[in-house]
Amino acid sequence: SAVISQKPSRDICQRGTSLTIQCQVDSQVTMMFWYRQQPGQSLTLIATANQGSEATYESGFVIDKFPISRPNLTFSTLTVSNMSPEDSSIYLCSVVGQVNTEAFFGQGTRLTVV
Amino acid sequence: GIQVEQSPPDLILQEGANSTLRCNFSDSVNNLQWFHQNPWGQLINLFYIPSGTKQNGRLSATTVATERYSLLYISSSQTTDSGVYFCAAIYSGAGSYQLTFGKGTKLSVIP
Structure with a gap:
């Protein structure tokens, strides 16, 4: 299994500002992803964080709004830019283990935009 | 793409009761996971079970x-079992990986 530390665990932010979420894994992993969970909804994939290259975004998500960095195989950041109340969600990072295809998640960042 | 359907969407149980949650998934799925999301939003891995x-x-x-x-x-349910249960279907192969979540079953266990 993989142990994932995600920070911050929660934050309340003013509209128009940006928040950067960090995800640290205790071992090197090839695949790392960022998800959004809007209130009362299921998880939606935002992007795949690629080490050493630009992230791969899903339909409906763009780099200007959700820039992602992945400088190495154990760390990634997701920035939520120019926030509006509609960005209030739980954001989760996920990795796939090296042994099989099991996915593991960080504890999530609960973001409220006021 | 992969389709995942969960039922029931909501379930209320008396403490001590048993329950069964169902997950149907489409073709091209080669693995499946169950998660429990606690009230704080954390996703807990329950099972990784292709068959x-x-x-x-x-x-x-x-x-x-x-x-x-x-x-x-879930047998002999406890109040701590409350939360949302998600199943997620996995497709992996040819260098790609896709994890698709169902909409979840919200379970409330009452004393």
Whole structure:
């Protein structure tokens, strides 16, 4: 299994500002992803964080709004830019283990935009 | 793309009761996971189960891949079992990986 530390665990932010979420894994992993969970909804994939290259975004998500960095195989950041109340969600990072295809998640960042 | 359907969407149980949650999934799925999301939003891995049956304490899961469904059994439910249960179907192969979540079953266990 993989142990994932995600920070911050929660934050309340003013509209128009940006928040950067960090995800640290205790071992090197090839695949790392960022998800959004809007209130009362299921998880939606935002992007795949690629080490050493630009992230791969899903339909409906763009780099200007959700820039992602992945400088190495154990760390990634997701920035939520120019926030509006509609960005209030739980954001989760996920990795796939090296042994099989099991996915593991960080504890999530609960973001409220006021 | 992969389709995942969960039922029921909501479930209320008296403490001590048993329940079965169902997950149907489409073709091209080669693995399946069950998660429990606690009230704080954390996703807890319950089972990684491509086929067959696994048990962990009061919880067990069965996946019948040929018929494209999985079941999660909760026995002697406790209030701490409350939360949302998600199944997620995995497709992996040819350098790609896709994890698709169902909409979840919201379980409330009342004393």
